[in-house]
Amino acid sequence: SAKARGRGNAVFFEPCMGKEMAERVQLAERLRMALSYGGLQLHYQPQVRIESAAVVGVEALLRWNDPVLGNVSPVRFIPVAEASGQIVALGNYVLDAACKQISVWLKAGTPLRVAVNLSAHQLRQVNLVEQVSSCLTRYEVPPQWLELEVTESQAMLNLEQGREVLQGLARLGVTIALDDFGTGHSSLAYLQYLPLQRIKLGREFLSPSPCRDRLMGGIVHMAHALDLEVVAEGVEEVEQLDLLRDIGCEFFQGWLHSRAMPAEQLDAWLVMV
Ligand code: C2E
Ligand code: MG
Ligand code: MG
Ligand code: MG
Numbered sequence: 001s002a003k004a005r006g007r008g009n010a011v012f013f014e015p016c017m018g019k020e021m022a023e024r025v026q027l028a029e030r031l032r033m034a035l036s037y038g039g040l041q042l043h044y045q046p047q048v049r050i051e052s053a054a055v056v057g058v059e060a061l062l063r064w065n066d067p068v069l070g071n072v073s074p075v076r077f078i079p080v081a082e083a084s085g086q087i088v089a090l091g092n093y094v095l096d097a098a099c100k101q102i103s104v105w106l107k108a109g110t111p112l113r114v115a116v117n118l119s120a121h122q123l124r125q126v127n128l129v130e131q132v133s134s135c136l137t138r139y140e141v142p143p144q145w146l147e148l149e150v151t152e153s154q155a156m157l158n159l160e161q162g163r164e165v166l167q168g169l170a171r172l173g174v175t176i177a178l179d180d181f182g183t184g185h186s187s188l189a190y191l192q193y194l195p196l197q198r199i200k201l202g203r204e205f206l207s208p209s210p211c212r213d214r215l216m217g218g219i220v221h222m223a224h225a226l227d228l229e230v231v232a233e234g235v236e237e238v239e240q241l242d243l244l245r246d247i248g249c250e251f252f253q254g255w256l257h258s259r260a261m262p263a264e265q266l267d268a269w270l271v272m273v
Contacts (some may be wrong), residue, residue: 027077028084030066035089040064042097043260044114046270047231047253050245055270057113057147059253060098061260062090082121091122095135101263102146103139110267115147115177120154124161129168136172143173147197150176153184155194163193170195177231182219191226199223203234203254206243217247224248 034040044058064072081087098116105112122128136143148169155162155178166176178191181199191199205216223230232244235254244252258269 024080024083027069027072027080028086030069030072031064031077031081031084031086031090034064034066035086035093039066040090040093041262042094042101043262044101044112044266045253045260046258046266047113047115047251048257049251050241050249055112055273056251057115058266059115059149059260060094060101060117062094062117063260078119082119087119087121088125091119092131095132096138099135099139099141099146102141104263106141106145108267110270111145113145113147113175115149117149117179118154120151120157123150123154123165124158126165128165129172132169132174133172136174144175147175147177149179149200151179151184152181152190156185156187156190159190159193163195167195180233188222191228196228198229198231198251200231200233200253201249203232203236206232206234206236206240213243213247216243216249220247220249 041063042060043063044060046055047057047059048054049056062074062078064074064077066072078087078090081090094116098114102112102114118128125131132146132148135141136146150162150166155166170176175197176195178194178196178199180202183202183204201216201219205212205219209215220230229251230249231251231253232240232249233253235241235244235252235256237256240254241252241256261269
């Protein structure tokens with residue numbers, strides 16, 4: 001849409017192209033440049049243990065500030081990268097940058113676990129396990145400092161294959177988190193098939209509703225029965241944090257604590273809190 005594109009940005013249309021299509025072509029083209037000139041950056045959002053308020057890890061979130069398009073949300077460009085095949089290069093960039101940052105933190109004596117989002121396409125790549133493995137080796141990162149986040153729909157696209165890849169990754173020693181749990185078309189049965197350490201509850205669950213507290217409580221209870229930890233995402237209000245504490249949810253992420261930020265900024269900020 002014109003709004004998403006921002007004002008004053010010229011877009012040229014081929015007559016045969018729909019508007020949406022033209023926009024995706026432009027995004028793919030700009031993304032290709034961003035990948036080559038280093039225009040993408042990882043920001044890191046703290047994951048906090050509710051009981052102690054300790055930062056136990058961070059989620060790496062991709063940021064793209066394009067000279068022409070301005071800030072483009074990953075919600076917008078990840079699907080484009082998937083469709084154009086650029087997701088392979090993008091995914092490798094993210095894995096590499098995250099492992100590099102883990103090694104920086106390890107060497108500084110301030111280790112943090114970093115969670116990296118995987119795309120559906122990466123999960124279908126047969127060599128993903130080797131890629132992750134060589135990334136860890138390249139930066140001499142012990143596997144327990146890397147977590148990989150997959151969504152239900154990604155893992156379920158091809159359950160057998162998805163499970164095999166995740167098991168390969170788990171054998172490396174990295175941990176796996178199920179992202180946006182309960183928001184897609186999922187089956188609870190999958191929870192016992194996949195080698196998961198934790199589930200992440202989308203912020204949809206936190207919006208007020210008559211049975212929100214009981215629903216959340218039930219999910220946390222079920223997760224714990226399956227030896228899964230729970231991370232609540234998108235926590236913006238104290239009242240939400242109070243609920244999470246009451247129902248025994250261990251971890252949260254959200255603007256109430258902090259937004260995602262560049263590593264150096266996070267370092268400075270963690271020293272202060
Ligand atoms: P996600 O993995 O579920 O990430 C959580 C999203 O919630 C992030 O949006 C984060 O900035 C946002 N968020 C965190 N706390 C709050 C809060 O308190 N309130 C609200 N309203 N939002 C909050 P972001 O960074 O725009 O990323 C959106 C999605 O794009 C991610 O959802 C993930 O699916 C995808 N993504 C981001 N980075 C990558 C990446 O490196 N690779 C892949 N494949 N996907 C990525
Ligand atoms: Mg995520
Ligand atoms: Mg999520
Ligand atoms: Mg954020």
